[in-house]
Amino acid sequence: MKSPVRLALLGCGTVGAEVVRLLNEQSADLAARIGAPLEIAGIAVRRLGRDRGDLPVDPALFTTDALGLIKRDDVDVVVEVVGGIEPARGWLVEALRAGKSVVTANKALLAEDGGALHDAAVEGGGDLYYEASVAGAIPLLRPLRESLHGDRITRVTGIVNGTTNFILSAMHATGAGFAEALEEATELGYAEADPTADVEGFDAAAKAAILASLAFHSRVGAADVHREGITEVTAADMASAKAMGCTIKLLCIAARGTDAQGRETVSVRVHPAMIPLTHPLASVGDAFNAVFVEADAAGQLMFYGRGAGGAPTASAVLGDVVAVARNRLAGVRSASESAYAALPVRPMGEALTRYHISLDVADRPGVLEAVAGVFARHDVSIATVRQGPSGGGNGDAVLVIVTHVAPDAALAATVSELRGLDIVRSVASVLRVEGGL
Amino acid sequence: MKSPVRLALLGCGTVGAEVVRLLNEQSADLAARIGAPLEIAGIAVRRLGRDRGDLPVDPALFTTDALGLIKRDDVDVVVEVVGGIEPARGWLVEALRAGKSVVTANKALLAEDGGALHDAAVEGGGDLYYEASVAGAIPLLRPLRESLHGDRITRVTGIVNGTTNFILSAMHATGAGFAEALEEATELGYAEADPTADVEGFDAAAKAAILASLAFHSRVGAADVHREGITEVTAADMASAKAMGCTIKLLCIAARGTDAQGRETVSVRVHPAMIPLTHPLASVGDAFNAVFVEADAAGQLMFYGRGAGGAPTASAVLGDVVAVARNRLAGVRSASESAYAALPVRPMGEALTRYHISLDVADRPGVLEAVAGVFARHDVSIATVRQGPSGGGNGDAVLVIVTHVAPDAALAATVSELRGLDIVRSVASVLRVEGGL
Numbered sequence: 067m068k069s070p071v072r073l074a075l076l077g078c079g080t081v082g083a084e085v086v087r088l089l090n091e092q093s094a095d096l097a098a099r100i101g102a103p104l105e106i107a108g109i110a111v112r113r114l115g116r117d118r119g120d121l122p123v124d125p126a127l128f129t130t131d132a133l134g135l136i137k138r139d140d141v142d143v144v145v146e147v148v149g150g151i152e153p154a155r156g157w158l159v160e161a162l163r164a165g166k167s168v169v170t171a172n173k174a175l176l177a178e179d180g181g182a183l184h185d186a187a188v189e190g191g192g193d194l195y196y197e198a199s200v201a202g203a204i205p206l207l208r209p210l211r212e213s214l215h216g217d218r219i220t221r222v223t224g225i226v227n228g229t230t231n232f233i234l235s236a237m238h239a240t241g242a243g244f245a246e247a248l249e250e251a252t253e254l255g256y257a258e259a260d261p262t263a264d265v266e267g268f269d270a271a272a273k274a275a276i277l278a279s280l281a282f283h284s285r286v287g288a289a290d291v292h293r294e295g296i297t298e299v300t301a302a303d304m305a306s307a308k309a310m311g312c313t314i315k316l317l318c319i320a321a322r323g324t325d326a327q328g329r330e331t332v333s334v335r336v337h338p339a340m341i342p343l344t345h346p347l348a349s350v351g352d353a354f355n356a357v358f359v360e361a362d363a364a365g366q367l368m369f370y371g372r373g374a375g376g377a378p379t380a381s382a383v384l385g386d387v388v389a390v391a392r393n394r395l396a397g398v399r400s401a402s403e404s405a406y407a408a409l410p411v412r413p414m415g416e417a418l419t420r421y422h423i424s425l426d427v428a429d430r431p432g433v434l435e436a437v438a439g440v441f442a443r444h445d446v447s448i449a450t451v452r453q454g455p456s457g458g459g460n461g462d463a464v465l466v467i468v469t470h471v472a473p474d475a476a477l478a479a480t481v482s483e484l485r486g487l488d489i490v491r492s493v494a495s496v497l498r499v500e501g502g503l
Numbered sequence: 504m505k506s507p508v509r510l511a512l513l514g515c516g517t518v519g520a521e522v523v524r525l526l527n528e529q530s531a532d533l534a535a536r537i538g539a540p541l542e543i544a545g546i547a548v549r550r551l552g553r554d555r556g557d558l559p560v561d562p563a564l565f566t567t568d569a570l571g572l573i574k575r576d577d578v579d580v581v582v583e584v585v586g587g588i589e590p591a592r593g594w595l596v597e598a599l600r601a602g603k604s605v606v607t608a609n610k611a612l613l614a615e616d617g618g619a620l621h622d623a624a625v626e627g628g629g630d631l632y633y634e635a636s637v638a639g640a641i642p643l644l645r646p647l648r649e650s651l652h653g654d655r656i657t658r659v660t661g662i663v664n665g666t667t668n669f670i671l672s673a674m675h676a677t678g679a680g681f682a683e684a685l686e687e688a689t690e691l692g693y694a695e696a697d698p699t700a701d702v703e704g705f706d707a708a709a710k711a712a713i714l715a716s717l718a719f720h721s722r723v724g725a726a727d728v729h730r731e732g733i734t735e736v737t738a739a740d741m742a743s744a745k746a747m748g749c750t751i752k753l754l755c756i757a758a759r760g761t762d763a764q765g766r767e768t769v770s771v772r773v774h775p776a777m778i779p780l781t782h783p784l785a786s787v788g789d790a791f792n793a794v795f796v797e798a799d800a801a802g803q804l805m806f807y808g809r810g811a812g813g814a815p816t817a818s819a820v821l822g823d824v825v826a827v828a829r830n831r832l833a834g835v836r837s838a839s840e841s842a843y844a845a846l847p848v849r850p851m852g853e854a855l856t857r858y859h860i861s862l863d864v865a866d867r868p869g870v871l872e873a874v875a876g877v878f879a880r881h882d883v884s885i886a887t888v889r890q891g892p893s894g895g896g897n898g899d900a901v902l903v904i905v906t907h908v909a910p911d912a913a914l915a916a917t918v919s920e921l922r923g924l925d926i927v928r929s930v931a932s933v934l935r936v937e938g939g940l
Contacts, residue, residue, distance in 0.1 A: 084800070095720075099652045203654075203804065205650030208649060208650050212822070213642030215533075216819075216824060217529075218532065283536075346807065361818060362814075363640070363814040364808065364815050364818035364819070365640060365809045365812075366808060367642070371803060372802045372803070375802075380800055381651070381653060381654040385649070385650040385654065386653075398833050398834075406535040407532075
C-alpha cells in the first residue's frame with residue numbers, strides 16, 4: 067500500500083460533514099479501490115469551536131486559514147464544498163496553480179468562471195472534477211465527459227432543480243397555486259427561506275451552463291443561458307397542461323442547432339414547459355432530478371436520482387476524490403476541459419420552440435380568422451386548435467392553440483400582437499411545449 | 504497532434520459496420536477529443552468478398568487472419584464485436600498479453616471467463632473496457648466502476664434484455680400470451696429466429712454477472728447466477744399482476760446480504776417478477792433497458808436507454824475506444840479489475856425474496872386455516888390475503904397471497920406443499936415480487 071493521499075476539506079456544513087463521515091466509514095474500501103489510504107490533512111471552516119456533533123474527526127484538524135491549508139506541501143487534493151463565487155474562486159485557482167487536484171460541488175463558480183479553473187488546472191497539472199455540481203448523486207458529468215465522447219450529443223433536457231420540481235409536482239398533484247406549493251416546500255425543508263435562486267431558475271441556469279459546456283465541447287457560462295423561473299406558473303396553467311395530457315416542469319435545455327448562415331450553434335435555456343405525461347421526464351416526481359440526453363448513435367438516454375442532500379452530494383464528491391487520488395498515484399491527469407468545438411451561443415429569440423397558447427376571445431364570426439392571421443403574419447405554423455365555450459358564461463369562447471416549432475422571437479411577437487387584438491379578451495396562458503406532443 | 508492510435512477491428516457485422524461508419528463520420532471530433540487521430544489498421548472477418556454496402560473503408564483492410572492482425576506491432580487497440588466464447592477468448596487474451604488495449608462488447612465471454620481477461624490485461628499493462636457488454640448505449644459500467652466507488656452499492660435491479668422486455672410489455676399492453684407476443688417480437692425483428700438466449704434468461708444472466716462483479720468488487724460468473732426465463736409467464740400471471748397494480752418484468756437482481764454466519768454475501772439472480780406500476784422500472788417499455796442502482800449515500804439512481812442495436816452499441820464501443828486511446832497516449836492504464844471484496848455468492852435458496860401466490864381452493868370452512876398453516880410451518884410470514892369467488896362458477900374460491908420477505912427455499916417449499924394439499928385445486932400463479940408493494 068502506498069503512502070496516503072491527503073485531502074484539504076474546505077467547508078464542513080451538511081455536505082462536508084457527510085464527506086467526513088463517509089471517509090471514515092468507508093476508509094478500508096476506499097483504500098482498496100485507490101491503492102492508498104485517504105487522509106484528511108485539514109478542514110477549513112469559517113469559525114472554530116462550533117458544535118459539530120459526533121463528527122469522527124480530530125478537532126485539531128479544523129482551521130480558519132483556508133489559504134494556508136491549501137498551500138501546505140502535504141496536501142494533494144482540495145475538496146471544496148463551500149459554494150459561492152468568492153472566496154472559493156481564489157482558493158481553487160490557487161490550489162490548481164500549485165498543482166493540487168480539486169474536487170468541487172460549486173456549480174455557481176463553474177458556471178460563472180469555469181474557464182479560469184480549467185486554465186489553472188492545465189497550468190498546475192492537477193485534475194478538476196465536479197460531478198456533484200449538477201444533479202447531486204447522479205453520475206452524469208463523467209458519462210458526458212467520458213462515456214459519450216465517441217458520440218455526438220444533439221440535445222440535453224434536464225430537471226436539475228429539486229425545489230422547483232417538488233413545487234411543480236405538488237401543483238400537478240393537488241391543483242395548488244405556486245404560492246401555496248412553495249409554502250409546503252418550505253415547511254418540508256425542500257425550499258430555503260430565500261427561495262430566489264431556485265424558483266427564479268438561477269440554480270438551474272448554472273447547471274445548464276455546465277451541462278452545455280460538457281455536451282457540446284464549448285465554453286458556456288451562466289450569462290449565456292436564457293432564464294425564466296416558475297413564479298408565474300399558475301394553477302390555471304397546470305390545469306391547461308393536464309387537459310392536454312401534459313404536466314409542467316422547469317426544464318434546462320441545451321440543444322445543437324444551425325443558424326441562418328449554416329454555422330453550428332448551441333442554445334441554452336431554462337424555463338417552465340409543458341411535457342407529455344408519457345415522456346420519461348414527466349414521471350420524475352418530488353425533489354428527484356433527471357437528465358435526458360439525445361445523441362446521434364446512442365439514441366435516448368436518461369439519468370435519474372437524487373439531486374441534492376448531504377449524503378447524495380457527498381457520494382458524488384467521494385467518487386471524484388477516488389478518481390483524482392488514483393490519477394495522482396499514477397502520475398497522470400484526466401482529460402482537460404474539452405472546448406475545441408467553441409460553438410457560438412444562439413440568442414433565445416432564435417431558439418426553436420413551440421408554444422401552447424390559451425386565449426379568451428369574443429365568440430363571433432371572424433375571430434378565428436383574425437387570430438390565425440396573427441400567427442401567419444409572424445410565419446408561425448399552427449399544429450392544433452381547440453375551441454370551446456368559456457367557463458365565464460359570458461358568451462365568450464376559449465381558443466387553445468399549439469404551434470409547430472418556430473423561432474422564439476416570432477412566437478413572442480405573435481403573443482404580443484394577440485394581446486393587442488380587440489377580440490382577444492385575455493391571454494390566459496402561454497407555455498412552451500417540449501418533448502413532442 | 505500526435506501520431507495515430509491504430510485499431511484492429513474484430514468482426515464487421517451490424518455493430519462493427521456501425522463502428523466503422525462512426526469512426527469515419529466523427530474522425531475530426533474524435534481526434535480532437537483524443538489528441539491524436541484514430542486509424543483502422545485492419546478488420547478481421549470470417550470471409551472476404553462479402554458485399555458490405557457502402558462501408559467507407561479501404562477493402563484492402565479486410566483479413567481473415569484475426570490472430571495475425573492482433574499481433575501486428577502497429578496495432579494499439581483491439582476492438583472485438585464478434586461475440587461468443589471461442590475464438591474470441593483466445594484472441595483477446597493474446598491481445599492483452601501483448602500489451603494491446605481491448606474494447607469488447609462480449610458479455611458472454613466476460614461472464615464466462617472475465618477473470619482470465621482481467622489477468623491478461625494486468626500482465627500486458629493494457630486496458631480492458633466493455634461498456635457495450637451491458638445495456639448497450641447506456642453509460643452504466645463506467646459509472647459503477649468509477650463514479651460510485653466512493654459509495655457502497657447495496658442492490659442493482661435491472662431490465663437488461665430488450666427482447667424479453669418487448670415481449671412482456673406487449674403482454675401487459677394487449678393481454679396476449681407468451682407465444683403470441685414472441686411471434687410479434689420475431690416479426691418486428693426484436694427476437695432472433697432462435698430466441699433461447701433471450702427468453703430463457705441466458706443473456707440477462709451474463710449481464711447480471713458483469714454488473715454484480717462491478718457493483719460488489721467480487722468475481723461473479725454466469726454460473727453463479729440463478730436463472731429463470733419468461734417462457735412460463737402466462738396471460739393469467741400478467742392479469743394477476745395488473746390486478747395488484749403491478750406489471751411483470753424480467754429482472755436481473757444483484758444484492759448484498761448477510762448469511763447465517765454474519766458474513767457479507769452477494770446474491771445474483773435473473774427471473775420474472777411483479778413490480779408495482781409506480782416503480783421507475785415499470786414504465787421502461789418496448790426494447791429499452793434500464794438499471795436501478797441503490798447505494799448507501801447516493802440513494803436511488805436509474806440509468807435508462809437503448810440496450811441493443813448497431814448504433815447504440817457502437818456508441819458505447821467508441822466511448823471506450825476514446826478512453827483507452829487517451830490512456831495509451833498518456834502512457835497509463837485505467838484501474839484494474841476491482842475484486843478485493845471477494846464476496847461469496849449466496850445460493851438462490853438463501854436469497855431473500857417475496858412471493859405472490861394465487862390459489863384455486865375449495866370454498867369451505869377450515870381452508871384458510873389449512874393454507875395459512877403451510878406458510879407458518881415454513882416460517883413464511885403473510886403480508887396480504889385476498890379471497891374471492893373463483894371465475895369457474897363451481898363454488899370454488901380464489902386466494903391471492905403476498906408474502907413478506909423470506910428465503911427463497913422456504914417459499915418454494917411452501918408452494919410445493921400447497922400443491923399437495925387436498926383442498927387446493929390448483930396453484931394458478933406463482934411470481935416473485937420486487938420493488939416494494
